[in-house]
Amino acid sequence: xxxxxQTPSNKVTEKGKYVELRCDPISGHTALYWYRQSLGQxxxxxxxxxxxxxxxxxxxxxxxxxxxxxxGSVSTLKIQRTERGDSAVYLCxxxxxxxxxxxxxxxxxxxxxxxx
Amino acid sequence: AQRVTQPEKLLSVFKGAPVELKCNYSYSxxxxxxxxxxxxxxxxxxxxxxxxxxxxxxxxxxxNKGETSFHLKKxxxxxxxxxxxxxxxxxxxxxxxxLIFGTGTLLAVQx
Numbered sequence: 631x632x633x634x635x636q637t638p639s640n641k642v643t644e645k646g647k648y649v650e651l652r653c654d655p656i657s658g659h660t661a662l663y664w665y666r667q668s669l670g671q672x673x674x675x676x677x678x679x680x681x682x683x684x685x686x687x688x689x690x691x692x693x694x695x696x697x698x699x700x701x702g703s704v705s706t707l708k709i710q711r712t713e714r715g716d717s718a719v720y721l722c723x724x725x726x727x728x729x730x731x732x733x734x735x736x737x738x739x740x741x742x743x744x745x746x
Numbered sequence: 747a748q749r750v751t752q753p754e755k756l757l758s759v760f761k762g763a764p765v766e767l768k769c770n771y772s773y774s775x776x777x778x779x780x781x782x783x784x785x786x787x788x789x790x791x792x793x794x795x796x797x798x799x800x801x802x803x804x805x806x807x808x809x810n811k812g813e814t815s816f817h818l819k820k821x822x823x824x825x826x827x828x829x830x831x832x833x834x835x836x837x838x839x840x841x842x843x844x845l846i847f848g849t850g851t852l853l854a855v856q857x
Contacts, residue, residue, distance in 0.1 A: 633789075661843060672750075672832050672847030678851040686842035721790065727843065731762070733778060733836050735845060 634738035651707040655724030664720040712745045752848035767818040769833030778836035779816040785829045
């Protein structure tokens with residue numbers, strides 16, 4: 631079946647602009663995660679949704695970052711007043727904790743954000 | 747604080763040589779450890795997890811709680827093993843279920 635998809639694959643924006651990044655999880659997966667990966671680093675946790683609610687948003691770096699998942703499926707990561715330091719690959723993952731495969735997280739291809 | 751350390755940024759070996767990718771962790775509870783792999787131009791994917799105690803593509807990893815390590819091993823490297831490898835710890839419990847990743851090791855298998 632289809633895996634996790636993310637759009638756009640690349641986004642170039644100017645400092646100070648607003649951006650939205652979209653994630654489509656695997657159908658039926660109730661858990662959704664956002665990570666950020668800077669150059670030369672491993673993915674860094676941002677936020678975790680269980681259903682529609684953000685169960686853990688402790689990784690969001692500041693209040694310019696916000697994420698929603700209104701219907702418990704698609705999620706949007708929103709970044710206000712972008713800064714050059716926000717440039718990174720933003721990864722989305724989903725999982726179905728209820729199943730035997732438990733905590734395996736399935737990753738999307740990522741969105742590469744470049745802030746000029 | 748929970749942390750995953752991968753001391754090697756790059757590991758270069760010849761085809762047929764043994765491989766060991768190091769991973770150490772710090773975690774106060776009972777950890778769930780994983781190895782994820784990213785092949786060139788592909789997405790990050792699970793390679794193996796410690797609770798399964800399985801061998802995938804010839805790779806194995808044993809959780810050593812005394813040394814807080816979860817090293818990835820393969821006795822004979824293949825060129826197709828060349829990829830970026832990330833060790834990850836799953837922090838589970840309470841309201842969270844998140845992965846904490848190391849910085850990754852690039853494995854380059856030379857012909």
